[in-house]
Amino acid sequence: MRRVAVVVFPGSNCDADTLDAARAAGADSYYVWHRETDLEQPDVVILPGGFSYGDYLRSGAIARFSPIMDAVTAHARADGPVLGICNGFQILCEAGLLPGALMRNARLRFLSRPVRVRVEATDTPCTHLYRHGEELVLPIAHGDGRYVADERTTAELEAEGRIVWRYIGDNPNGSTRDIAGICSAGRTVVGIMPHPERRTASIVGGTDGARVFLSLEAAHATQHAGDVRAVGGHHLGLR
Amino acid sequence: MAAYRVEIRVMPRAALLDPQGQAVNHALHALGFAEVGNVRVGKHLVLHLDAPTPDAATTRARAMCDRLLANPVTEDYELLVEAA
Numbered sequence: 001m002r003r004v005a006v007v008v009f010p011g012s013n014c015d016a017d018t019l020d021a022a023r024a025a026g027a028d029s030y031y032v033w034h035r036e037t038d039l040e041q042p043d044v045v046i047l048p049g050g051f052s053y054g055d056y057l058r059s060g061a062i063a064r065f066s067p068i069m070d071a072v073t074a075h076a077r078a079d080g081p082v083l084g085i086c087n088g089f090q091i092l093c094e095a096g097l098l099p100g101a102l103m104r105n106a107r108l109r110f111l112s113r114p115v116r117v118r119v120e121a122t123d124t125p126c127t128h129l130y131r132h133g134e135e136l137v138l139p140i141a142h143g144d145g146r147y148v149a150d151e152r153t154t155a156e157l158e159a160e161g162r163i164v165w166r167y168i169g170d171n172p173n174g175s176t177r178d179i180a181g182i183c184s185a186g187r188t189v190v191g192i193m194p195h196p197e198r199r200t201a202s203i204v205g206g207t208d209g210a211r212v213f214l215s216l217e218a219a220h221a222t223q224h225a226g227d228v229r230a231v232g233g234h235h236l237g238l239r
Numbered sequence: 240m241a242a243y244r245v246e247i248r249v250m251p252r253a254a255l256l257d258p259q260g261q262a263v264n265h266a267l268h269a270l271g272f273a274e275v276g277n278v279r280v281g282k283h284l285v286l287h288l289d290a291p292t293p294d295a296a297t298t299r300a301r302a303m304c305d306r307l308l309a310n311p312v313t314e315d316y317e318l319l320v321e322a323a
Contacts, residue, residue: 058310065307094310101312103251108258148255148313174256 002217004029005042007072007088009063014049014085014197021197022046025213034066044081044125044216045072047088049141049195059102059144060090069095081125081216082189086142089181089191098184098191099157100149102142106174110143114205115172117180117194121164124183125219126190129211135168136208138194145173145193147182157182165192240289242323243296249309249316250281284308287323296320 004027008015015031022029022044032039034052039045052063063069069091076082076097084092092098105111114137119130130136149157154176157163165181173193181192196209251257259280267275286303290296297320309316 057308061307061310093312099312101310103255103313104258106256106258108262146256150312174258 001026001028002043002219003027003041004044004046004216005032005039006030006046006048007032007034007039007068008048009034009050009052009066009087009091011052011054012048012050012087014087014195017195017197018046018048018085021200021209021213022216024200025210025217027213027217032068034063034068037067037071039068039071039075042075042080044083044219045075047072047082047084047091048197049086049088052087052091055087055144058094060087060092060094063087063091064095073097076184076189079186079188081219083126083212083216084189084191085195085197086140086145086193089193090144092189092191097189098182099153100147100176100182102144102193103146103148104144105142105146105172110141111145111172112139112141113172114139115170115180115194116168117165118168119164120166121161121183121187123161124164124187124190124215126192126212126215127164129215129218136165137199137206138196138209139198139205140172140194142173142193145175147175147179147193149176154179160185162187164190165194240291243288243290243293244321244323245286245288245296245300246319246321247284247286247300247304247308247316248281248319249284249304249314250279252313252315253279255313281314293320293322 004022019029119134167178183190196212199206199209260278264278304316
């Protein structure tokens with residue numbers, strides 16, 4: 001059972017769904033208020049969706065200076081998994097933990113509907129239980145979801161396989177290269193605009209998002225197995 | 240120390256799509272302002288601060304823009320500092 005900290009900002013509104021989704025996947029998930037400075041030793045940190053600080057100035061611009069963000073940055077720098085969903089993704093970009101920015105949707109409308117995305121990277125802590133190329137239906141709910149970055153950055157994301165999810169069929173918001181989600185160079189910081197936490201049970205329309213949370217939960221087992229192999233291979237001199 | 244008034248203009252990068260500017264452009268055309276070629280929508284911030292010199296006020300205001308008021312990925316800014 002992994003410890004999953006869900007950070008709550010003033011204006012977060014997907015925190016309860018995110019906490020439940022992590023819990024349903026087997027995690028010990030708990031809230032951390034943004035004014036705190038201690039994440040209480042989490043294995044995973046999730047920044048949930050919503051409208052932190054009313055999206056004033058720019059989405060995520062003020063939340064990224066919340067006191068808890070120093071601890072989130074330290075966790076990320078120590079290769080701890082961090083997932084930002086929707087407004088959480090915007091905050092990670094504003095904080096410089098992910099490159100680029102999320103701008104107003106190309107057609108200006110706030111969009112709240114299911115979209116199709118393809119999983120394009122399965123070597124992240126959030127996607128290792130998906131098949132590469134698998135197509136999912138996940139809901140979006142955002143006004144500022146158009147991912148932008150300079151040419152060099154997008155080329156780098158492409159070359160390093162850091163575009164984790166891409167919109168397929170219709171690009172809802174004009175996002176560069178149909179980007180729906182990306183990860184950091186170290187692959188442990190992940191941001192996604194659609195809401196996997198809203199598709200974790202058939203009764204709410206599907207389970208395509210559940211494996212994001214199951215992946216985060218199972219990463220522990222994988223890591224542990226890796227440790228055992230390292231011990232077996234090197235320290236004990238076995239082949 | 241003297242009081243300064245700083246006007247900050249934050250604009251979306253020229254190379255980036257500005258859907259707000261496009262929507263305003265369309266609305267102006269619909270109203271018969273056919274001469275309008277291009278519209279971009281940005282932000283205008285006005286703040287008051289105390290500093291020892293105009294240069295010091297400018298330096299501080301630039302630091303504010305770089306850290307918070309403008310996003311270096313998507314926006315450019317210009318400052319105007321004057322005695323308040």
